[in-house]
Amino acid sequence: MVNETLKIIENRRSIRKYSPTPLTADEKQTILHAALRAPTAGNMMLYSIIEVEDQALKDRLAVTCDDQPFIASAPWVLLFVADYQRFFDFYTFSDVESACTEKGITPRRPADGDLLLASCDALIAAQTTVIAAESLGIGSCYIGDILENAEIHREMFNLPQYTLPITLLVFGRPFVAKEENRVTPRYDQQFVVFKNKYHRLSSEEFVKMNEPTAAHSYPNLTREEAAKTIAQNNYFRKFVADFSIEMNRSSRVWIDAWNKPH
Numbered sequence: 001m002v003n004e005t006l007k008i009i010e011n012r013r014s015i016r017k018y019s020p021t022p023l024t025a026d027e028k029q030t031i032l033h034a035a036l037r038a039p040t041a042g043n044m045m046l047y048s049i050i051e052v053e054d055q056a057l058k059d060r061l062a063v064t065c066d067d068q069p070f071i072a073s074a075p076w077v078l079l080f081v082a083d084y085q086r087f088f089d090f091y092t093f094s095d096v097e098s099a100c101t102e103k104g105i106t107p108r109r110p111a112d113g114d115l116l117l118a119s120c121d122a123l124i125a126a127q128t129t130v131i132a133a134e135s136l137g138i139g140s141c142y143i144g145d146i147l148e149n150a151e152i153h154r155e156m157f158n159l160p161q162y163t164l165p166i167t168l169l170v171f172g173r174p175f176v177a178k179e180e181n182r183v184t185p186r187y188d189q190q191f192v193v194f195k196n197k198y199h200r201l202s203s204e205e206f207v208k209m210n211e212p213t214a215a216h217s218y219p220n221l222t223r224e225e226a227a228k229t230i231a232q233n234n235y236f237r238k239f240v241a242d243f244s245i246e247m248n249r250s251s252r253v254w255i256d257a258w259n260k261p262h
């Protein structure tokens with residue numbers, strides 16, 4: 001099956017080089033409108049979107065998000081914040097504590113589950129902007145490294161206790177040579193989509209899962225050696241890399257802040 005929406009999803013790829021032409025006010029408004037139409041838990045909109053317009057902030061993000069200079073050159077940058085602060089402040093404004101006393105209910109503060117739910121909301125809104133932008137011919141790229149440097153990012157964006165900058169998205173019109181513009185491969189569905197129950201992959205399945213890349217990148221290795229090489233390369237490039245260690249430290253700082261006793 002194919003239609004215009006599916007074609008947009010199929011042909012999207014992360015864009016990291018931009019034509020300097022800024023997005024129009026109309027384009028930005030259309031994308032933000034689409035974001036706010038995304039599904040949201042309890043229709044509470046547990047997220048905030050910060051448009052990062054100040055070039056000094058973009059320049060700093062290009063450094064604090066694991067030294068990725070293209071962030072500074074992106075014509076439009078949106079920070080997606082998982083946000084329970086707004087609703088918790090709203091509750092406080094409405095005197096929930098006195099109402100709890102009257103009803104004999106113990107009041108509580110936002111905790112881990114609320115953080116995960118707010119993160120879902122923020123990410124769903126973020127991905128909606130990606131697709132909306134793509135439909136207007138505007139490329140985008142997620143920056144997961146916004147989860148690093150908690151202390152710096154908290155201060156840069158004045159983020160209160162019950163928030164967490166769950167992702168950053170940079171947008172711009174693609175400025176890429178055709179050959180650089182290829183759609184990246186994915187693992188086959190059989191390794192990712194299961195029926196009814198989770199399925200842990202066996203050694204044979206890991207080998208099979210990596211066959212296309214193995215054949216393309218490691219034609220001189222056995223299928224098993226190639227699969228192990230792919231996994232090891234990924235482990236050292238991603239899992240134990242400095243940025244990953246920092247991301248986990250920083251995430252702990254955010255989560256601990258949500259749970260700080262009062």
Ligand SMILES: Cc1cc2nc3c(=O)[nH]c(=O)nc-3n(C[C@H](O)[C@H](O)[C@H](O)COP(=O)(O)O)c2cc1C
Pocket residue numbers: 012013014015016068141142143144145167183184
């Ligand atoms: C949560 C998340 C974090 C990401 N962080 C970065 C990043 O920091 N820098 C970057 O260049 N790309 C980043 N990406 C983009 C991925 O590298 C990209 O989606 C992946 O390689 C697949 O390529 P495609 O988007 O072109 O299909 C991120 C994507 C996601 C979903």
